[in-house]
Amino acid sequence: QVQLVESGGGLVQAGGSLRLSCAGSGRIFSSFSDYGVGWFRQAPGMEREFVGLISASGTFTDYSDSVKGRFSISKSDAENLVYLQMNSLKPDDTALYYCAARDRYSGIGYIEEQYAWWGQGTQVTVSS
Numbered sequence: 001q002v003q004l005v006e007s008g009g010g011l012v013q014a015g016g017s018l019r020l021s022c023a024g025s026g027r028i029f030s031s032f033s034d035y036g037v038g039w040f041r042q043a044p045g046m047e048r049e050f051v052g053l054i055s056a057s058g059t060f061t062d063y064s065d066s067v068k069g070r071f072s073i074s075k076s077d078a079e080n081l082v083y084l085q086m087n088s089l090k091p092d093d094t095a096l097y098y099c100a101a102r103d104r105y106s107g108i109g110y111i112e113e114q115y116a117w118w119g120q121g122t123q124v125t126v127s128s
Contacts, residue, residue, distance in 0.1 A: 002026045002117040004099050009122030020084040022099030033077045036102045038109050039084045041095035056104035089126045096121040
């Protein structure tokens, strides 16, 4: 299977930055070049929502309107890591952040159902 582990969450003041990491491993996992990766988040009492994605090739990224211009996704296939760089953080960004992976042949993924593997999440708290 594919295992994903997020890290890098924490408490930060509004206007600050954090970089989340998503590490891939598992019996059938070889490299993120075989998987598209999405980042999602869930605030207390809210539905989980799409944050951004990166294609398996790494050539395409896209973001929700709420984070566009502030967040960016990158990856290192050699290190089996995908990053979510978050700048100009706002209290509304407070949430549990998840990375998720989908097979590279399953297309571009904007919704949860397109992702087969999920991490356990890392908490991001932005204070005002």
